[in-house]
Amino acid sequence: MNNHHASKSKKFLDLIFPNKCLGCQKINQIICEPCLQNIPVFSRMDPYSNDQKLFSLRLAEARKGEGKSRHILNKNKYLNGLIVASDWTNPLLKNLIYNFKYNFVNEIGQILGNFLVRSLSPLSTSLKIKSALVIPIPLHPLRLRWRGFNQAEILANVIGKNFNWPIIDNLIIRKKNTHPQMTIDNIPNRYDNVSGIFSLKTISEYELSNLSKRTIFLVDDVCTTEATLQESAYCLRSKIQNCTIYGLVVARA
Ligand SMILES: [Zn+2]
Numbered sequence: 641m642n643n644h645h646a647s648k649s650k651k652f653l654d655l656i657f658p659n660k661c662l663g664c665q666k667i668n669q670i671i672c673e674p675c676l677q678n679i680p681v682f683s684r685m686d687p688y689s690n691d692q693k694l695f696s697l698r699l700a701e702a703r704k705g706e707g708k709s710r711h712i713l714n715k716n717k718y719l720n721g722l723i724v725a726s727d728w729t730n731p732l733l734k735n736l737i738y739n740f741k742y743n744f745v746n747e748i749g750q751i752l753g754n755f756l757v758r759s760l761s762p763l764s765t766s767l768k769i770k771s772a773l774v775i776p777i778p779l780h781p782l783r784l785r786w787r788g789f790n791q792a793e794i795l796a797n798v799i800g801k802n803f804n805w806p807i808i809d810n811l812i813i814r815k816k817n818t819h820p821q822m823t824i825d826n827i828p829n830r831y832d833n834v835s836g837i838f839s840l841k842t843i844s845e846y847e848l849s850n851l852s853k854r855t856i857f858l859v860d861d862v863c864t865t866e867a868t869l870q871e872s873a874y875c876l877r878s879k880i881q882n883c884t885i886y887g888l889v890v891a892r893a
Pocket of ligand 1 (some may be wrong): 661663664665666667670671673674675676813
């Protein structure tokens, strides 16, 4: 993380960002305890495999033979499941995510990271986790320089610290600086937008074998169609044998 840039942004934000609760504006905290309690946190695997709308769109595209993304033609999922901690339709949550991501309010990372921890904790026994690893979805180096931090990395650090799981933040490399998924209007185009954007760092066979048979949590702040998560999972599976991969996000937009 570029600390110099981050601290510069922080000083700048202290001037423009009011230190009032984003929910009630009453207390001099980013969010007060009662407002925090009003944000729901779920502990469940999102039933993405039952996402009929997404599935039928992919199938229709595959039949037409359009779309360069292999995901549209390949019905297999690269993720074993997706855990969505909270609800995007909650205005306060949306506000927190927005201020974390676009106003660079770093402290919100801890709050959102705790949502992920609270969501995952009750699931951690039923998931049969085997020597877990946490991997944040990487930003392209250019966007990282602009933002000063990778929001997914901050969230991954909160999870790693809480569960005492190693965080691997340099294994997946983002080769292309793509348009943000939310600016792209339809699902097949979102899959195309991220197709082939990741690669894996070159590591030894020994290191690769060390990563096999593990449970990997791919962490991001928000997902839309899962395209970015599926693409990263695809990239991991191309080299790492027999891993279980779960997506873990704060909200699905
Ligand atoms: Zn409040």
